[in-house]
Amino acid sequence: MITIRRNRIGTGHLPVWQELLWQLLLAAIGIVMLAPLAWLISTSLKEPGAIFKLPPVWIPNPVRLANYPEALTSLPFIRFFFNTLTITFWATLGTLVTASMAAYAFARLRFPGRGFLFALVLSTLMLPSVVTLIPTFILFRNLHWIDTYLPLIVPFWLGGGAFNIFLLRQFFLTIPLELDEAARIDGASNYRIYAQIILPLAQPALATVSIFSIIAHWNEFVLPLIYLHDMNKWTMAIGLQGFSDLYSTQWNLLMAASTVMLLPLIILFFSAQRYYLEGIQMSGIAGR
Amino acid sequence: MIRKWIGRPLLWQEYRDGYIFILPWLLGFLIFVAGPMIASLLISFTRWEIVTPARWVGLEQYTKLFADDRFYLSLYNTAYYVFLGVPLHLLLALLAAMAMNLNIRGIRFYRTVYFLPSITPVVASSLLWLWIFNPEFGLANSALSALGLPRLFWLQDPRLAKAAFIIMSFWNIGGQMVILLAGLKGIPPALYEAAHIDGAGAWASFRNITLPMLSPAIFFNLILAIIGAFQVFTQAYIITQGGPENATLFYVLYLYRAAFENFRMGYASALAWVLFIIILIFTYIQFKLSDRWVFYEGEVKE
Known part of the structure; x- marks a missing residue:
């Protein structure tokens, strides 16, 4: 009797260890892909003085929501x-x-x-x-x-x-x-x-x-x-x-x-x- | 002729409706494609600064162009970007599409994540990259020093600036990835199962099933990517304005300056036609080469 293991690309589920490996890899690359966007949003909530801190600060503290009304009104x-x-x-x-x-x-x-x-x-x-x-x-x-x-x-x-x-x-x-x-x-x-x-x-x-x-x-x-x-x-x-x-x-x-x-x-x-x-x-x- | 139409009113009606339905496109084609193409060829034989009347100068703009150092430089910069950038970009898009075709948890979420950077407004992302490549504060150098590597002057270094543009383009693989993913989804699973029964490994399946079945989609992407990359403009216009030392003076940036900053419409039109012919030649070569590697279902090969 022939049993087909449906783990070829695109069909069926992967073995657990392979799934784990892929999850890690895709998440790591995903973080790299999203880093510029995350930085965009993070910077949009920062005070002017906090933008160029080293090492980079990802979570703004304090959060400055006032950037938004300011940005929307300083230019039309x-x-x-x-x-x-x-x-x-x-x-x-x-x-x-x-x-x-x-x-x-x-x-x-x-x-x-x-x-x-x-x-x-x-x-x-x-x-x-x-x-x-x-x-x-x-x-x-x-x-x-x-x-x-x-x-x-x-x-x-x-x-x-x-x-x-x-x-x-x-x-x-x-x-x-x-x-x-x-x-x-x-x-x-x-x-x-x-x-x-x-x-x-x-x-x-x-x-x-x-x-x-x-x-x-x-x-x-x-x-x-x-x-x-x-x-x-x-x-x-x-x-x-x-x-x-x-x-x-x-x-x-x-x-x-x-x-x-x-x-x-x-x-x-x-x-x-x-x-x-x-x-x-x-x-x-x-x-x- | 009229008798034939009277005898077949339905057919005549279908002809008429067909032309009515394509009429907007046909008008658009004549006004915005065919007309401007002929016009730009004619303008390239003139000297015309918009405010002064155009003067016929024959091939003068072309002789000027072939003696212009900046023309060659911008062509070189663009060729560098096209021939190094496009294959790498496409390879990454293919790898991403294959990963996005895996059956693992959260794959829809990953698809969105990998696609998102390519819908970021180009001005925002360009200015963002200006900051990422900042030698003092930027993320690129932070990452390098975290790995113990020396800092680089990405966009200030003429030897690195073009490479920096190619790296930037990797964040925009989303569009190609989606089209390749659609192609992968269209490959019948039975082919992989048959190959598996015959004892084929993962590489053999990829080489003999995935690649040939996907080759039309890869070809489609390759053609459009090369045409697009030859016209790289916006990022260079915003980020480097062609610098440092004209290292990112790409062809269309040079053309844009000739046309819209110096108002040399004749010269800019000559530049446009030379680029058009170069792109045409490359597209033609690719169609010729495609016989060797692009596989269309239902087509019998000798």
């Missing part, structure tokens, strides 16, 4: 927060709408040139963004869109990025075609099939795209650096630099503001982790 940081929120919301919405539209056409509808156009989508994935940066800047400048949010939002209402189209298309392909056909027999149009069958079933993939997109726009640095010069229009990513100049950095305030910026992303990631991993896996981006 609350304003930066809402500016960032506005841009992230509209850009992500545009990505979800237009990337899913293109993905639906590439996954479900037949039209001349479809194969070629989809190859074009994939090839733009490999296009370095610096090639288009300068003419795009000149275009927006001539449209008088500098110091508006339009350069950071409008492009994402026009396709939402090749990566997202690809990810959504791969996911749409896994939705059984019979569902479309049944609806079509009942007289549903392509628009209804898209809105009432495909989109509701593609929630994990849409969640994945949302998370990618929210993280990217929330942290985006180059676009606001180039297009937003008026401080009232700044995003948090640009505003953080206001705590630091060539000669001195207000570390405790900088770190408090950074924590404020990071916290929504951590909450988002924790609450949507399941969708995120599932979405990537189902999309077949990993090669199957």
